[in-house]
Amino acid sequence: MEKEPNEWGPKAWAHLSAVRAQSPLIQCITNYVSMDLVANTLLSAGASPAMLHTIEEIPDFTPHVRALYVNVGTLSANWLPSMKAAAQLASQLGKPWVLDPVAAGASGFRLNACLELVQLKPTVIRGNASEIIALSRASVGPTKGVDSSHESMDAMEAARCLAEASGGIVAVSGAVDIVTDGRRVVGAHNGVPMMQKITATGCSVTALIAAFVAVDPPHAFEATASALSVYGIAGEMGMSMAKGPASLRMHMIDCLHGLDQAALLSRTNITALS
Ligand SMILES: Nc1ncnc2c1ncn2[C@@H]1O[C@H](COP(=O)(O)OP(=O)(O)OP(=O)(O)O)[C@@H](O)[C@H]1O
Numbered sequence: 001m002e003k004e005p006n007e008w009g010p011k012a013w014a015h016l017s018a019v020r021a022q023s024p025l026i027q028c029i030t031n032y033v034s035m036d037l038v039a040n041t042l043l044s045a046g047a048s049p050a051m052l053h054t055i056e057e058i059p060d061f062t063p064h065v066r067a068l069y070v071n072v073g074t075l076s077a078n079w080l081p082s083m084k085a086a087a088q089l090a091s092q093l094g095k096p097w098v099l100d101p102v103a104a105g106a107s108g109f110r111l112n113a114c115l116e117l118v119q120l121k122p123t124v125i126r127g128n129a130s131e132i133i134a135l136s137r138a139s140v141g142p143t144k145g146v147d148s149s150h151e152s153m154d155a156m157e158a159a160r161c162l163a164e165a166s167g168g169i170v171a172v173s174g175a176v177d178i179v180t181d182g183r184r185v186v187g188a189h190n191g192v193p194m195m196q197k198i199t200a201t202g203c204s205v206t207a208l209i210a211a212f213v214a215v216d217p218p219h220a221f222e223a224t225a226s227a228l229s230v231y232g233i234a235g236e237m238g239m240s241m242a243k244g245p246a247s248l249r250m251h252m253i254d255c256l257h258g259l260d261q262a263a264l265l266s267r268t269n270i271t272a273l274s
Pocket residue numbers: 102127128129146147148173174175176177190191192193194195196198199200201202203204205228231232
């Protein structure tokens with residue numbers, strides 16, 4: 001899609017600059033597969049990650065974080081109470097929290113866990129198309145597990161419904177990243193297909209959304225679209241040096257760390273979809 005010059009480049013730069021200046025502390029209750037890439041993505045963006053998940057620590061630690069990130073990727077029954085307790089406390093304290101409903105439709109247990117977490121009013125939910133469709137319909141179904149079997153555009157209506165039902169922002173990643181608050185819908189057109197061949201890039205962009213929302217809680221919609229675009233730009237710039245998924249992973253971290261204003265302003269590609 002042709003890029004239109006608009007106000008999104010400066011917004012994305014303002015968010016990234018604020019993360020770099022403030023280094024917000026982000027509590028991450030995330031899956032085992034993603035912990036390393038999530039922490040490195042947050043650090044390279046300028047945020048401060050902490051992977052604390054045991055329930056005993058939540059009353060002391062969660063009040064000090066700027067945002068909470070909950071990801072159900074390697075869910076087990078003994079982790080769910082921590083996720084709920086941290087989400088509940090974050091909500092009570094007026095802190096943003098962000099949900100990644102990995103493989104939401106893979107089992108009844110996982111779907112119910114995600115629906116219970118949605119009841120705790122996440123500021124943002126970011127999933128791939130299959131995850132957002134499963135969550136919006138509250139249905140367990142044929143699934144490719146953590147990967148999507150739908151295009152992001154197929155999930156636009158599901159995303160809008162879920163945003164209305166949850167009262168938060170919903171983002172669907174894919175070739176076009178869709179962001180909606182139930183009324184407005186924008187698409188972020190950055191990124192490269194090879195990002196799907198690196199495990200936990202989705203988990204990592206959700207964590208980046210938490211960092212961007214942490215520095216601008218009143219504008220969670222804008223912060224979410226900005227984070228998706230910035231991560232996509234790191235992918236585009238990294239791809240020009242990469243030989244495959246493993247080196248793209250490394251170059252993306254470097255590019256996110258080094259991303260400057262000129263590159264960001266010229267590459268940010270966010271457009272209205274409704
Ligand atoms: N076809 C594509 N073109 C460009 N960028 C893409 C494409 N598909 C995915 N991406 C980007 O890759 C990142 C991960 O999105 P994806 O939809 O693969 O997440 P996911 O399925 O939740 O991944 P994971 O579960 O492995 O963390 C996002 O930043 C997204 O914008």
